[in-house]
Amino acid sequence: MTAGRPLRFFAYAWGEVSEDLAPTQFESVKRLGALGFKVNPEMVLAKDVDRLLAHYAHVGARRSDLGYDIDGVVYKVDRLDWQERLGFVSRSPRWAIAHKFPAERATTTVEAIEIQVGRTGALTPVARLRPVTVGGVVVSNATLHNQDEIERKDIRIGDTVVIQRAGDVIPQVVEALKERRPRGAKAFEFPQVCPVCGSHAAREEGEAVRRCTGGLICPAQAVERLKHFVSRNALDIEGLGEKQIEDFYSRKIVREPADIFTLRRRMSAGAFDLYSYKTKPDGSRALGKDGKPIVTNKKSIENLFSAIDARRQAPLPRFINALGIRHVGETNSRLFARAYGTFSAFRNAAIAARDRDSAAYEEMLAIGGVGELVAQGVIDFFGEAHNRAAVDRLLEEVQPQEMIAAADAESPVAGKTVVFTGSLEKMTRDEAKSRALALGAKVAGSVSAKTDYVVAGADAGSKLAKARELGVRVLTEAEWLDLIGA
Template sequence: MAPKTSPVDQLSEAEAAAELAWLAAEIARHDRAYHERDAPEISDAEYDALRRRNAAIEAGFPALVRPDSPAHRVGPAPAGGFAKVRHGVPMLSLDNAFDPADFGEFCDRARRFLGLKQEKLEFVGEPKIDGLSVSLTYQDGRLVRGATRGDGLEGEDVTANVRTLPTIPKHLKGHAPARIEIRGEVFMTKADFLALNVAQEAAGQKLFANPRNAAAGSLRQLDPRITAARPLSMFAYAMGEASELPAGTHWQWLARLREWGFAVNPLSDLLASEDAAAGFQAGVADRRAALPYDIDGVVYKINDLALQRRLGFVGRAPRWAIAWKFPAEQATTVLEGIDIQVGRTGALTPVARLTPVNVGGVLVRNATLHNEDEIARKDVRIGDTVVLQRAGDVIPQIVAVVAADRPPGAQPYAFPDHCPVCGSLAIRPPGEVVRRCTGGLVCSAQIEERLVHFVSRAAFDIEGLGDKTIREFHADRLIEGPADIFRLPDREAEIAAREGWGEVSARNLSAAIRARRRIPLARFIHALGIRRIGETNAKLLARHYGSFANWRTQMLAAVQIGAEARSDLGNIVGIGPAIAEELAEFFAEQRNIATIDELAGLLEIADAEAAGGGGSLAGKVVVFTGTLATLTRPEAKAMAEKLGAKVTDSVSKKTDLVVTGTDAGSKARKAAELGVRIITEAEWRELAGQPF
């Protein structure tokens, strides 16, 4: 047995190679014991130790990393959670269609891609179950692994739980390939969901919002016995990775899935021509309410697998399948009131408070009303019954007012002309949409929002000091201005004595605050929350002025000269008169200067690096969209900027590169239309020289 104790830096190359070989075999053996036989021989902690040892040696001897390195396979089980599983073939999302025109365009695109003229395409239509996708791997016909979709690239290992579903065969009937992955949708019937909630309520347990959440919650139980007790089913709909290249048609594959023992949705049907889709869609919609389970549309797949292979993928979605969704679910509810929120810049935003109502499976209580004009345009009045809809499946919108249900005497909503928090006048400059509180430095709502912004991710980013804590500390006058944050370490005992705090957490907070005493100039400028100075403009200023002292001097000069861009500000590309005016206004206020000087005394503000330089992406414009699996947005951005690229948020003709994560939406589509190069996250890492 290989030695497990000698420090990595004392290993010879030969010893390291030998130990890596041993570890690869040992970890693979335990993986089999755990996943295939459900009979682990060692504890999770011991298993983790093996993996950590492997990672440490690989880090010390990168040249010796084996092709069968355990690091490339199933990830370690995080304490109290599920192991991560990397999908052999990513589990992608589908593009959506909402009407016959969308579907027609989809068919035309596929035809164009294939170089076909008038020939009609043959489809399979399958109801789109509202559940959760799972991946099942069969080795020599035996179920060896079950995984959730996760982010599409990496999911969670739920093998033990999946084994408890009666509709999932543990052995495939008849002849099966050596290795095959089957994909399906796990769901709970509407009746079972209601019964489960009754039981949950009786047991004093949390209720589930909808069948999908109930199914997801049930499958992700750490104790498989609980999963076993929940009524879950699965319809199989496709295969993923397989040791045999698939041939024939999708329809034949569905038949094969049935032969192997899977349930396939009985409503699925072969459509000889795309012209049959609209009729099929209507037929399924008619039966929707009577079905025992929830569906949110129909998936149409081109039947011929050879055509599917030719069509391939764009970004995150296949070119050979599309989800034709039913119209967005609407609900009516009563507008109980309109609250006015005051933002960091003083903007007054009206928020609708609604009688809670279920829209598309989510309980909605609030909806934004955007602004004064929006309320007037729809003539929304308190007490009105309103039609609500979730736009793009996410943010609730008020679509319209049900005029017939208006209570007698309801008055048009009068938008306040004073700040509801500080009482200052709220004005709306001509031509603008937003009304703003003029309280500025005295409005406690604005002060609080500015403090929240000050510690936010892109600004000071102080660990353990999120917006909840800031609001609490501000309410209790522990923090009145930004400089007070850096004096918190002096009051550690006082914080430790607070409810919900202890010595350890107070000490950690002090350390986190001290760790941020040194800050780059750009972040500092951004943190101040000057209107129109966001992350990008702060960076421009920092790069132009270099140091805090220089910036301060020049800004004061700008105030003297008058903002009219006769100052140096006019020389910065991207900074125009409106922004210059905003800066001059900020520096014209003595209290603002006092605040930044006070901060400068407490902090070490690092000079900005001069702009420019080479880098492999010098001058390129890069856009990230969708959810990235292995990088956070700021990491991705920093990576791109290091290579000389400029990162923006929207796709246009000037964009050079679009990097798509999962669920990339309109931006990926726009990039495709404009012919902008689209790459995946993995390809991006490759390009940036930081592959997995």
């Protein structure tokens, strides 16, 4: 693809050369030109600062006619032996300096403020502008970043605004000209619901971004959510990858997780067809001896259906992870699965925990590793009726398994608090953690008097020192693996 693009460059500098091209910058570049490289015809040799500035002004005036984008000019010391003596400060040369042009600005009016929903559910306001030319480019919209930005700059529909385009950055709204504000222009009210799916849009404390909570059903997020749902750490459905999800979604065969499990039924009922048929030169389907069309990929489709069926009894942590609840990934899904044992208990707790004074909320926060942010993600998710309905539809097809705690009780590390530090050899830190969690241990990030074991790999630092100070039992990686019987 890159080869197909009309990429060209001007040679401004050189890398390794066996001998200097010339004693000066200017002559070296000329020499590169003589050797056949394209060099910039705007390059000049200036004798003093006034001439540099005059050239800066000259290039600035011609900027929009150059045929390519620039954001300034660069001045370089001409003599290469002086360049060498001046040297570098970290990676910046002392013998070259960029003189940037001011960002190009223009004035226009805001015709509308629209909210875009990204694939992570983030609501981003965009100003639709009366088209205006800035630096040779017609600009008709500009990002407003988020709710705070609109409030801080007090940008309203109908306002005359100054916009700027710096380099290749998306145009920004610099300010609203208040004196030109139309009478009656009202402050913009940021929506509390997702404009795409109508779900509640929540804003976490300390976050500038408001997000749609309709993760399972929001079309703006659906494809990404579905990809996550079938991914390796979630339901892990073999043969159902990102490509198939995109294909099924665009053909409207799969819009939400439950649809994956009804594929076979709906196909049998003739709602759609996933098979590919052998065709004759005239385009008609080739028929076999039995008079039925010859199916060329029957086996792969049957395999896909079997792989889907194999996940109807999903392990609880995978099932929770698959839902894509904000802040609830693999580790937290396991914590919830262990704490609640069944999906219905988890869900009931999440719904009850909406009341901050409830025992359910208190219990959720009492789960080691679950903080307020995670709890909020869970509460928001189940607080959204659209999500509850999508989960209900999913539960008609999938029975998440109960989490069996029996094996854990026998584990020598069940209920113990473990801290991993240093680099481990046999596994990554994440693998070690999930292994420990699976055996019923609690994994903490810092050492305290409550820590039972510190597993110290190579180059363990302050945590190891702290453990020794507190008299916490320190294990090598090998001793730990011994202890858990690995």
